[in-house]
Amino acid sequence: MKLTDATPLALRSLTANKMRSLLTILGIVIGIASVISMVALGRGAQRAIVTQIQGMGLNLVMVFPGATNTGGVQGSVGSQASLTVKDAEALVNSADAPSVAAVAPETRQFAQIVAGGVNTNSSVLGVTPEYQDVRLLDLAEGDFVTQQDVTARSMVVVLGSRVAETLFPDGNPVGQIVRIRERPFTVVGVLKSKGGQITGSVDDSVYIPLSTSQYRLQAQRRGSALSVGTIYVSAANSSSIQQTVEEVANVLRQEHRIVSDDDFTIRTQEEMMQTVSQVLAIFTLFLGAVASISLLVGGIGIMNIMLVSVTERTREIGLRKAVGAKKRDILIQFLIEAATLSAAGGAVGVFFAWLLTRAMTRIPMGNANINPQLSPDIIALGLITATAIGLFFGVYPAARAARMNPIDALRSE
């Protein structure tokens, strides 16, 4: 029997029992819909994060205080105050770090900000003018922190877009006064919105001169040297970023007089991207695995209904064999029926996945804007998987049909 004979035959026998076929494919529908939408969601998340990381600049190198955990009990990254303004200056001035284009140290504290009757809690970042270029920040209005502000320890602040919206819902915050830890700051600029990022949301932060933060705002000074939280280093060339990493590490080791273990950790965008991708891949795989359990259940459902169908149609099988159907013909007939059944389930499942991903696009998820990616390759994968499941779980019923003795089959009631 040829496929051109078997396929209409399969369709006819499936449409003869519409309700039964529908219920049978439900498992496959749910399975395919969930697997596909999970994979699409995972991909969407991955793409969103990669876009964000790229938005931070591919030539960005981050230096955190504290050693990388290499076993034993150590403080986690960022828990020690080992980086100072001096380190940042050394990175700018050192002849040993030629590939360093710009350096932007950052202090970070959490504080309440008040403007008139409105208040909000946000990260207060102490920064230098270089910070704007290194972190690729764009101004919506006004100016960023200037060198003069840093030198004079001015009481000025640049607001993230969301902070500005919260504190000044009527707009035009530049020139207004906000209070941070009871101290008055003049708003000199507002940033454009940038969306959520792994290093904290730009939109939810405010920016003041580094010196102002260290001398006028910080509750306590840690150690004698003026510590900073993170030092952002912009490499001159994103292709030679590994060289920059080594140069920064060497300069810092000299500064800290380190002979054995580093007391700082250097991360690049690429590393972060890899880490995030790995985590997401595992996450997607896990979600997919959970969802594929329903595919397994759906497959068993198909096997079950195919067994029923084979039993019901014993006489038909006997007749077909009597008029010349070979084992292979019967096998193919029932395999195609099972495959058609589950492929139909797969198609409906893909449709539901499409609806689901459309719905997910509209649900706001914090700062992150995850657009599930339902690409053709995922759809094809879903359909192929569904068909393969039908074939796999159809083998046993089909083989049973093919093995039937025509005499007994014809005699059955």
Next chain:
Amino acid sequence: MVRQAHHERPGKKLLNDLKEIALADSVIELENITRVYQMGDIQVQALSGVSTLIKRGEMVAIMGPSGSGKSTLMNILGCLDTPTSGSYLFEGKEIGKFNDDQLAEVRNRKIGFIFQSFNLLRRTTAAANVELPLVYGNGRGRRERALKALERVGLAHRANHKPSELSGGEQQRVAIARALVNNPSLILADEPTGNLDSRSSNEIMDIFCQLNKKDGITLVLVTHERDVALFTQRIIFVKDGKVVNEEILKTGSEIR
């Protein structure tokens, strides 16, 4: 017995010639056929040494009580089953050596089946039912061939009706068309009139006689009813797995 005679004669060419003549003459040549079924620990001897010969163009009835082995005999004749021992030459070919696929091919090309309960596919039209054997053969111009077969049984006008829309007699005629569609060497009918009233029975038997006389098709039918058997030229009586008697109803000259 015919073959033994051949062996005694000298001259290979002559022997082959004679063999061909003999083979061309007979469609079925059974020699000492036995069939033993294994039912758990018990062995059931359904056939114990059946020998007979059915010539091309013959119309033969097989009669016998239930459990006589006539159904087993039909299954073997129809290549649905193979004998435990003995030789079955179908058009000169030893069927006992064939595997399942080869048997299926013989059934598809050379044998037409007609059953007591018609065995039509419920959901498909008469024409599609007639086409069924062609699906498993080399199928070109299937629809035309099916319609032609339906015409031969006088049902061309019912080609697009489903079995439920046809009377019992009409359904059996569709089944006959299905048996005819591949131009088989042999048509086997198992109680073809068992489910029909006497008018429809006569209609069916008339069609059989016509196919036999006009088209020279070899027909073997199993029946309980002597009335039906009397339409044929020879009755083979089977009892306890053996041929116990043969009754010639018409002489050779009347066959053709």
